[in-house]
Amino acid sequence: MAACLSITTVLSAASSFAQDLTSTRVNTLGRPGIVEMPSAEMAPDGQLSLSYGRFGNFNRTTLSFQITPRLSGSFRYSGIKDFNDDFDTYWDRSFDISYLIAKEGTYRPAIAIGLQDFLGTGLLSGEYIVATKSVGQKLRVTGGLGWGRLASHSPLGLSFGERSEIDVATGGTPNFDQWFRGDIAAFGGLSYQLNDKLTLMAEYSSDAYSAETERGVFDHKSPVNVAVDYKLGKTTSVTAFYLHGDEVGLQFSASLNPKNPRVSGGLEKAPLPVRPRPSRAADPEGWSDGWVEEVGDASGIRKALSAAMTEEGLTLEAMSLSVTRAEVRFRNDRYNARSQALGRLSRIMTRAFPPSVETFVLTETMEGVPVHSTVVQRSALEAYEFEPARSMLESVTFADPLSFEHDNLVSVREAYPQTLWSIAPYVAVSVFDPDSPVRLDYGIRGQINYELAPGLTLDAAAFARISGNISDEEDDVDDSTLPPVRTSSREYDNRLRVEKLTANWYSRPAENLFGRMTVGYLESMYGGVSGELLWKKPNSSFALGAEVNYAVQRDFEDTFGFGDYDIMTGHLSAYYAFDGGYHGQMDVGRYLAGDWGTTLSLDREFNNGWRVGAYATFTDVPFEDFGEGSFDKGIRITVPSDWFAGTPTTETNDFVIQSLTRDGGAKLNVSGRLYDRVRGMQGDQLEERWGRFWR
Structure with missing residues (x-):
């Protein structure tokens, strides 16, 4: 309490000019903060950061994204050794979100509000209101109030309502009835930038590590944490910290900003100049x-x-x-x-x-x-x-x-005909398995596209797995009543696998209308027929689509065989490009397991081709029948290859991070869907990147 009062006094007395309270440094939870407590600092707009830290029985990996200049989000994967009798290491997934209510003024601190672990099992669940003020050019002072886990040490004797218990049987649902309820505690701290590379930090923490202390994996001796952060380069740093008088740890952090390409300006050769026409008299x-x-x-x-x-x-x-x-x-x-x-x-x-x-x-x-x-x-x-x-x-x-x-x-x-082909190494990654958080397969992947005539193509892709351990995953706990439409993916243990083999017909049925028909082995788990229509005007931010599929699950061992499971699936889709580079999508329809529902997606799109977004799917499957995670959700990132290479290429790298692979809300993975392909060529997208017209 005394620490909080002294911090408040400093904040009210500070009369330095306001600074831009951005920070490329992250705390032990992978977000802008002091040592492990949050602050009201924000990362530069659009920044992505990845951190890995370890202390005692704990390790934490966090991916954070500055969604808007005021809104930030984080996804965290934490491991605690000997915390649970069922696993040698207990792995927990959690999501955070923070919003900057007020920017720093000459006398007013920056103020932010945040939710910690609001979609996970609740192990790290807490809420906070925090203020940060710069004093001079190097010192920043932070003070705040916390709820939940952030009020587990020395509560102030104040509370707001009753804080209910979280049902961890399924997890993954917003714990609305907990937010800003229960005991309240104070926290605060200081950070001092000694020079361009070195920053010193100290804080009074309101996190007592109660659950970990009860299980004997942590000994909370003091609320004081200290740390030193050293910048290795422009985008990387290492942090050493001492927590709660018990543990010493290290954390490595790296960041990048899609707005800042690795090669400024590009390396492509110069274009031909415009040739002026001769005068009428000359020609x-x-x-x-x-x-x-x-x-x-x-x-x-x-x-x-x-x-x-x-x-x-x-x-x-x-x-x-x-x-x-x-x-x-x-x-x-x-x-x-x-x-x-x-x-x-x-x-x-x-x-x-x-x-x-x-x-x-x-x-x-x-x-x-x-x-x-x-x-x-x-x-x-x-x-x-x-x-x-x-x-x-x-x-x-x-x-x-x-x-x-x-x-x-x-x-x-x-x-025509036109043939495009490629052969390259591939790496497949599986994450979040409790027995092995990261599994890898690697091998060779080849693909060929044969264009017979305008609109008619044949596509094929196959891979040969050289080695790996993804198929060694043990079956998940069978806590779902749905057909195994995705959780059976590890059963496909063929070293040589045909990923797709399709005939495709693209058409223009009418003005502003586009069509696609795909027949064959549609993806690695399903074959069948897929049809799609898209309505999209050249200069419109809005589009509508419809897709219908008949899908048959492929055989686990016979490359060209089929199993017994088949289903009609499909969706009606609405798309809208908002101002500022944000893009929304809503799909309504039937999924592979026969469940009906909707998928909501929101992406931030940068004018160099980067996309960072998230999605969530809600269907008529009750959370308890869906199983662990309660509903399908994930983070997706698209990285254009030219951002790294500096030379023009249409290739992109797509990453999807799912906390769990479940059967509810599963969609067919058909190549060549129309919307992104059509939109990329049309007026609204052209305008976004028109600055490259003269490149």
Whole structure:
């Protein structure tokens, strides 16, 4: 109590100018804070941090993300040795969230409110209100009030309502009836930045480690914690700490921010410059229609254009040409930023077509099917080449290719058939198994895409497992009454496995409407038929989709055989792109286990292709029938390869972190779903990354 009063006195007396209370340093729980107590500091907007710490019988791994400048979230995986008789090490999953209520002012501290372990088993469950104030340039002072676990040491004798017990049988549900209830305790501390690399910290903790002390895995001797943090580099640090007069520990932390690419500016070669047109007096025939008879069927222009596009990683599929207008249909095999592909193709077109051609129509295709057209005026290219990209954006228009006529459109015969293939090593990771938190398989994976004609493709992927231990996992406790539609995945122990083998048909049934039909071995566990329709306007933030699947579970041992389980499944989907780079999705329908419900997703999207988000699925399966975890939920991250490499590529790396793999809320994993593919080529996404048009 005395510590809290002294901190409050310092806060009220502080008259230093306000600082930006951001912090790249994290505490022992993997979030901005002092030693293990929280603070009102926030990480830089968009930052991802990963930390691993160990002390005594404890180890903690935490992934944190600064969702907005004021909102942060953390997912933690903690291990406690000898805590539970059933396991040598008891592993616990927990989620935290914190919101900055008020930023620091000249005399006012920053104030934040937070929930700790609000979706887990409740072992770390607690809530807090905390204030942090900078005093000068190097000292930060923090004081706060905690509930739950954060009120287990020296409560103030104050309470708010009754705090109920958590049912840990299933876990994973929000413990609403506990939030900010029960005893209240005070905590606080100081951090002092000695120099650019070294920060010293001390705190008075309100966490008594009651559950751990009762089980003899921790000895709480003092509420005082101290630590020293040393920055190894711009994004990495190591922290040494001494907790509660009993344990010494170390923590390693690393962070990155999607806003800051590893290679600033990129390493790709410079594009061709725009070729200005000669004056009418210098080329009267080129400015009139006199050149039309001379070029005839324009085969020479098509050949030269195709060769120049190939150099830029673009494939010419069709072209039409008139005196004043040219349309080019193309496939982009190189640029993750579609606007960069448009910029490079536009400049090539200024070199390929006669001066009278003023209007360029650039139509990008998906598997040969036209998806989106960008209409560019040649005079704008000539006028704005050295101006900000925004000027060029204001001069273009976006349209559905089906909204206008395509006279004299000639397909390029060399575009089909087309074969794309790759062979590369792969690593499969399984996490959160209580007996082995991380399991790995590794081997070789090959895939091939054979495009027979516009819209018609054959896809195949297979992998050969060289070694690993994922299939060595023991069966989970059978606490679910659902069919084993996903929990049986480890039964597929074939060293050589066909991941998918499908025939796919993509189509444009009508304006703003896209279609997909997939038949064959749809994914590693299911085969069947999948059909999808998507309605999406070129410049709209809103889209609707529908998918219907007939799925049959594949045989565990026979690569091309099927089992006895089959089901009709599918969803209606709504998508919306919010301002600020946030994207929401809602799917309503039937899942693989026959349960009905909805999946809600929210992602933060960065204009370089990064995505970080979370999802949760709620179905008509009661939590007790679902089993441990209560409902399906997870975190997903998409990392564009060009962010690391610095050179253009359309490849991305997708990661999904699920606390548990269960059977409820399970969806079919079909490749080639329409929404993300279509949206990436359309106007709203193009505008987000239009700054790369002149790259």
